[in-house]
Amino acid sequence: MNGRYHWDKQLPDGVADLFYAEAARKRAAEERLRQVFFSYGYTEIIPPTFEHYESLATEAGAQLQEEMYRFFSREGRTLALRADMTIPIARIVGTKLYDQPLPLRFCYYAANVFRHEEPQAGRRHEFTQAGVELIGAAGEQADAEVMVLLVEALQKLSLRDFRISLGQAAFFKALVRESPISAETMALLWQAIDAKDDVTLRRLVASLELPAGKAAVLAALPQLQGGADVLDRADRLSLEPAARAAVRNLRRVYELLDAAGVAGHVRFDLAQVRGMDYYTGILFQVFVPGLGFPVCSGGRYDNLIAHFGADLPAVGFAMGVERLLLALEAQGVNLPVDIAPHVIVAGRPWAESIRLAAHARRRGLRVELELAARSGEDLIRYAVAREARYVLSRADEGCWRVWQGGAEKAYALDDLLEEMTHWSA
Amino acid sequence: MNGRYHWDKQLPDGVADLFYAEAARKRAAEERLRQVFFSYGYTEIIPPTFEHYESLATEAGAQLQEEMYRFFSREGRTLALRADMTIPIARIVGTKLYDQPLPLRFCYYAANVFRHEEPQAGRRHEFTQAGVELIGAAGEQADAEVMVLLVEALQKLSLRDFRISLGQAAFFKALVRESPISAETMALLWQAIDAKDDVTLRRLVASLELPAGKAAVLAALPQLQGGADVLDRADRLSLEPAARAAVRNLRRVYELLDAAGVAGHVRFDLAQVRGMDYYTGILFQVFVPGLGFPVCSGGRYDNLIAHFGADLPAVGFAMGVERLLLALEAQGVNLPVDIAPHVIVAGRPWAESIRLAAHARRRGLRVELELAARSGEDLIRYAVAREARYVLSRADEGCWRVWQGGAEKAYALDDLLEEMTHWSA
Numbered sequence: 148m149n150g151r152y153h154w155d156k157q158l159p160d161g162v163a164d165l166f167y168a169e170a171a172r173k174r175a176a177e178e179r180l181r182q183v184f185f186s187y188g189y190t191e192i193i194p195p196t197f198e199h200y201e202s203l204a205t206e207a208g209a210q211l212q213e214e215m216y217r218f219f220s221r222e223g224r225t226l227a228l229r230a231d232m233t234i235p236i237a238r239i240v241g242t243k244l245y246d247q248p249l250p251l252r253f254c255y256y257a258a259n260v261f262r263h264e265e266p267q268a269g270r271r272h273e274f275t276q277a278g279v280e281l282i283g284a285a286g287e288q289a290d291a292e293v294m295v296l297l298v299e300a301l302q303k304l305s306l307r308d309f310r311i312s313l314g315q316a317a318f319f320k321a322l323v324r325e326s327p328i329s330a331e332t333m334a335l336l337w338q339a340i341d342a343k344d345d346v347t348l349r350r351l352v353a354s355l356e357l358p359a360g361k362a363a364v365l366a367a368l369p370q371l372q373g374g375a376d377v378l379d380r381a382d383r384l385s386l387e388p389a390a391r392a393a394v395r396n397l398r399r400v401y402e403l404l405d406a407a408g409v410a411g412h413v414r415f416d417l418a419q420v421r422g423m424d425y426y427t428g429i430l431f432q433v434f435v436p437g438l439g440f441p442v443c444s445g446g447r448y449d450n451l452i453a454h455f456g457a458d459l460p461a462v463g464f465a466m467g468v469e470r471l472l473l474a475l476e477a478q479g480v481n482l483p484v485d486i487a488p489h490v491i492v493a494g495r496p497w498a499e500s501i502r503l504a505a506h507a508r509r510r511g512l513r514v515e516l517e518l519a520a521r522s523g524e525d526l527i528r529y530a531v532a533r534e535a536r537y538v539l540s541r542a543d544e545g546c547w548r549v550w551q552g553g554a555e556k557a558y559a560l561d562d563l564l565e566e567m568t569h570w571s572a
Numbered sequence: 573m574n575g576r577y578h579w580d581k582q583l584p585d586g587v588a589d590l591f592y593a594e595a596a597r598k599r600a601a602e603e604r605l606r607q608v609f610f611s612y613g614y615t616e617i618i619p620p621t622f623e624h625y626e627s628l629a630t631e632a633g634a635q636l637q638e639e640m641y642r643f644f645s646r647e648g649r650t651l652a653l654r655a656d657m658t659i660p661i662a663r664i665v666g667t668k669l670y671d672q673p674l675p676l677r678f679c680y681y682a683a684n685v686f687r688h689e690e691p692q693a694g695r696r697h698e699f700t701q702a703g704v705e706l707i708g709a710a711g712e713q714a715d716a717e718v719m720v721l722l723v724e725a726l727q728k729l730s731l732r733d734f735r736i737s738l739g740q741a742a743f744f745k746a747l748v749r750e751s752p753i754s755a756e757t758m759a760l761l762w763q764a765i766d767a768k769d770d771v772t773l774r775r776l777v778a779s780l781e782l783p784a785g786k787a788a789v790l791a792a793l794p795q796l797q798g799g800a801d802v803l804d805r806a807d808r809l810s811l812e813p814a815a816r817a818a819v820r821n822l823r824r825v826y827e828l829l830d831a832a833g834v835a836g837h838v839r840f841d842l843a844q845v846r847g848m849d850y851y852t853g854i855l856f857q858v859f860v861p862g863l864g865f866p867v868c869s870g871g872r873y874d875n876l877i878a879h880f881g882a883d884l885p886a887v888g889f890a891m892g893v894e895r896l897l898l899a900l901e902a903q904g905v906n907l908p909v910d911i912a913p914h915v916i917v918a919g920r921p922w923a924e925s926i927r928l929a930a931h932a933r934r935r936g937l938r939v940e941l942e943l944a945a946r947s948g949e950d951l952i953r954y955a956v957a958r959e960a961r962y963v964l965s966r967a968d969e970g971c972w973r974v975w976q977g978g979a980e981k982a983y984a985l986d987d988l989l990e991e992m993t994h995w996s997a
Contacts, residue, residue, distance in 0.1 A: 162620035188940035195587035218643035284943040406923040498831040508611040515613035518709040
């Protein structure tokens with residue numbers, strides 16, 4: 148056992164080994180999400196795990212670009228592990244699926260993505276995303292469809308008490324689009340808005356060459372958070388047409404969500420600017436009390452796909468599966484998993500064991516052959532520890548003992564085969 | 573559409589985009605394999621996609637090491653994408669699961685692995701493996717269990733006409749283990765045996781300092797292929813105890829496979845030496861007529877896990893999912909997939925559409941909302957192209973039309989909701 152501690156420490160930061168109930172629970176969550184996505188007519192799309200860096204970097208924000216794992220092909224091209232699913236899916240749609248009837252509905256539910264972040268609490272370098280992309284449909288009904296789907300997916304996981312923070316990228320972009328702002332200043336601006344740091348924000352706004360009206364709205368952004376009254380307050384501000392249209396879009400989406408019975412989860416936040424990157428319209432994140440990071444984020448991105456070919460509007464979201472599992476754990480929700488064997492077959496000869504095992508498997512039961520020569524109490528202790536339902540062990544020639552929940556009964560082989568036709572998973 | 577051809581060409585060699593039926597068919601194959609693996613009591617294990625290169629290179633053959641994609645962590649350590657699943661699973665078991673009751677049964681069914689090979693027909697740089705590892709059980713029953721499972725898994729995919737080529741790593745290793753043979757000569761030796769190039773093989777054997785008996789057996793290896801008589805022929809050769817034990821092991825495994833009714837798929841091949849790497853006992857590959865590469869390979873590896881900690885015997889196999897799909901295609905087998913929407917809801921108002929859609933989804937139906945404002949014949953053409961079963965569209969206030977397979981019928985909203993309780997997926 149010499150090498151143990153040596154190797155154990157050497158698993159890189161931010162990646163994990165999963166097995167037993169933990170692996171099963173992750174798959175159970177993915178399967179529930181898959182079912183909801185499919186029930187809305189979304190079908191799976193699977194891009195490669197790595198591709199050319201220049202492709203994955205298209206419209207990616209500076210932070211995402213910085214966080215990508217890069218390496219070289221033998222031909223000397225720079226490759227990268229995918230850091231999200233939206234950009235690769237945009238590439239596929241833009242280059243290969245531009246002639247399909249619209250809209251396109253694609254999903255993924257077990258997609259690993261990779262980001263090299265500073266190792267800190269809850270930050271993984273490899274993590275799993277589940278999400279959808281609705282492509283080729285502009286307008287509020289498309290926005291509302293993915294948000295209704297999002298709520299149903301979270302409910303399917305039994306997540307309680309979540310809040311969707313809904314913003315609008317076009318609102319902020321309308322305020323700054325005609326003013327020259329350096330990338331550094333923009334990053335500081337986002338940081339101040341995100342942190343609701345009014346002092347820094349006002350100082351930054353004053354340093355920009357903005358018309359007075361826009362400057363005032365920008366400085367007021369951190370106040371534009373809350374219920375539907377946020378939209379009324381925004382409307383009372385002096386807004387140019389693009390910002391006013393952004394508010395109108397939010398209002399219409401909210402009406403559709405309300406008609407679908409899910410508006411209660413929504414809280415507006417026009418100060419939601421971080422990670423805006425390729426988003427052009429609605430922009431949302433899902434938060435759960437007690438968790439310091441969003442479990443899901445998404446929005447409308449009408450200009451991304453055109454970088455790869457076809458010019459198509461799109462809206463979608465990505466959920467962090469590990470984060471959702473953390474949130475469920477924090478809420479005391481355990482998705483049920485079942486990995487115990489149903490039957491342990493411990494007898495010999497091999498031909499009879501194999502026949503009994505195959506018979507049980509055809510009935511949908513999970514069957515372990517006993518290979519460690521356990522018998523008697525030893526075997527039963529093992530079966531109890533493994534939470535097995537039945538133990539079959541050979542008594543005499545042609546005679547099998549069946550242990551079930553503490554009681555034991557003997558059968559001739561043929562009678563046992565008959566008895567087993569009543570067993571089911 | 574400017575960028576299209578530009579980007580399309582720039583997907584790296586050896587990786588692929590999957591969507592629609594192709595993605596669904598791959599998932600269908602994975603799901604069938606998962607069901608068989610689980611039915612034998614195997615549970616899923618999920619190692620990270622990358623880890624330290626030195627860990628993944630443990631006992632990996634020179635070719636596998638050469639083929640790994642390597643890159644650097646921010647701390648300057650060399651990381652690599654996993655190139656198989658057996659080595660990472662061995663690390664997990666050796667470092668974390670050494671105190672569990674034995675044997676351990678682990679499987680994976682949708683595991684992407686990465687190898688940088690020269691781009692050539694059928695060679696992917698990213699591909700999917702499904703397989704099992706049975707750990708902590710020595711002996712022929714364990715060997716036979718994984719081979720019986722392998723046959724059932726292939727049959728579950730509806731694969732016909734496959735052949736399992738069964739060898740024994742200890743047989744070859746017994747012939748050469750006391751003789752100093754350089755890595756280069758060993759590679760040439762493997763190549764000559766693999767190609768059944770008797771002339772080169774005899775020349776190489778003559779150049780080695782082998783006892784006459786071993787030299788004769790080595791030169792005769794390419795002839796040790798065929799039915800169960802191969803074992804008789806091997807027994808008649810002058811063998812040292814380790815080689816004789818290897819033949820005895822094969823004979824016993826064959827008896828167990830015969831008792832399980834699967835021996836008919838097996839053909840012996842004591843010249844199976846390529847890719848032997850960490851294998852110590854039985855060694856097998858699955859071939860399908862017309863495909864120039866194995867669709868599955870596996871064997872016993874009793875010394876690998878000790879490199880990481882606990883010293884545990886093990887046996888397992890890995891199937892190439894894409895290769896199996898190719899083999900099925902070549903045999904005209906199409907795993908059924910079903911990705912069409914069942915229902916298209918095209919009416920307004922939104923609140924009624926949403927209600928009808930939710931109602932149908934609760935019945936397990938896949939429902940698309942019509943977002944492109946198609947109506948009339950246009951809508952029906954679209955539904956037919958999408959292979960949808962039902963189209964719901966609004967006629968007048970409170971009245972919905974249902975199109976189904978060419979016929980149309982009108983319902984009041986409440987009557988339609990009632991009618992839909994009879995629909996099912």
